[in-house]
Amino acid sequence: MDIAAYLPDQLLRPFRAVVRGVHAVHDVMGLSELEGALRFYPIDVAIIDPQLVGLDSLPALVAVLARHSSVHVIAYTTVSPDAVRAHGVLAAHGYRHLMLRGFDDSPEAIRTLLDALPADTLTELLLPMIDELLRKVPPSLAHAIEELLRAPHTITGVDELARTAVMSRRTFDRALERAGLAPGWMIVRVARVVRAYHYLRTARASVRDVASKLGYATERGFANEVHIVSGFLPSSLAVQLEPHDFLLRMAARLERTVTMTDEDAPHDSHAGHRSA
Numbered sequence: 001m002d003i004a005a006y007l008p009d010q011l012l013r014p015f016r017a018v019v020r021g022v023h024a025v026h027d028v029m030g031l032s033e034l035e036g037a038l039r040f041y042p043i044d045v046a047i048i049d050p051q052l053v054g055l056d057s058l059p060a061l062v063a064v065l066a067r068h069s070s071v072h073v074i075a076y077t078t079v080s081p082d083a084v085r086a087h088g089v090l091a092a093h094g095y096r097h098l099m100l101r102g103f104d105d106s107p108e109a110i111r112t113l114l115d116a117l118p119a120d121t122l123t124e125l126l127l128p129m130i131d132e133l134l135r136k137v138p139p140s141l142a143h144a145i146e147e148l149l150r151a152p153h154t155i156t157g158v159d160e161l162a163r164t165a166v167m168s169r170r171t172f173d174r175a176l177e178r179a180g181l182a183p184g185w186m187i188v189r190v191a192r193v194v195r196a197y198h199y200l201r202t203a204r205a206s207v208r209d210v211a212s213k214l215g216y217a218t219e220r221g222f223a224n225e226v227h228i229v230s231g232f233l234p235s236s237l238a239v240q241l242e243p244h245d246f247l248l249r250m251a252a253r254l255e256r257t258v259t260m261t262d263e264d265a266p267h268d269s270h271a272g273h274r275s276a
Helices: 009-019 031-040 055-066 081-092 107-129 139-150 158-164 169-179 184-200 207-213 219-230 234-240 243-253
Strands: 002-006 024-027 045-048 072-077 097-100
Touching: 002 009, 002 031, 009 024, 009 072, 009 107, 031 045, 031 055, 055 081, 072 081, 072 107, 081 097, 097 107, 107 139, 107 184, 107 243, 139 158, 139 169, 139 184, 158 169, 158 184, 169 184, 184 207, 184 219, 184 234, 184 243, 207 219, 207 234, 219 234, 219 243
Parallel strands: 002 024, 002 045, 045 072, 072 097
Antiparallel strands: none
């Protein structure tokens, strides 16, 4: 990833040490440099100390960020009354990621937060592709599907997806069918594969590591489900498909075909919930 870092030296140095060799960091000092970096570089994340920006300049910062709404924003700062007030301003505009120096900025915490952000980007790109389908289901079901796609580890299977939507399983299945959405078993698997695709595109993640991270009982079971959903094995998925092509394929899988039924559901290889 490309990261724009608007940080004082005491925060920039430890942050650079954590991400060195994995992510590209573009140092910026001042709002004009920040906007220039966001405009001319493929920036994925802006990490900013709001205290360095200054309380009086926060409206200008928010305006810059609003012009580049696809960029993830992380506030990284030290504990102080001004930091609390500054984060309140940013959070009010939807920028809620916060790291506090000496509290939640361990190397592992920083890596975990950064690793999760691109997956959010994939989901945000996928959701507009299926917006027409989601408009055809009750709001509670649309919300549950969005929650699943954003955090597949929080909804372990189809029955739990139905409960999240506050529906009986029968009502849930009928709502999906009427809307032209794929059966629940496919929606759950697409959500897992979207997250898997993200992990597989990071150089540090092996197929075995990804299978384990996503909670699969075996690497083989993980590979089978990736192939069912995408048509590719995990070892070639991220190499053969660019993100846009991958997302088009996932959007197509979320549409119900004439022959797609719950009876087509394969054995669930995901650890801890064997049946859909």
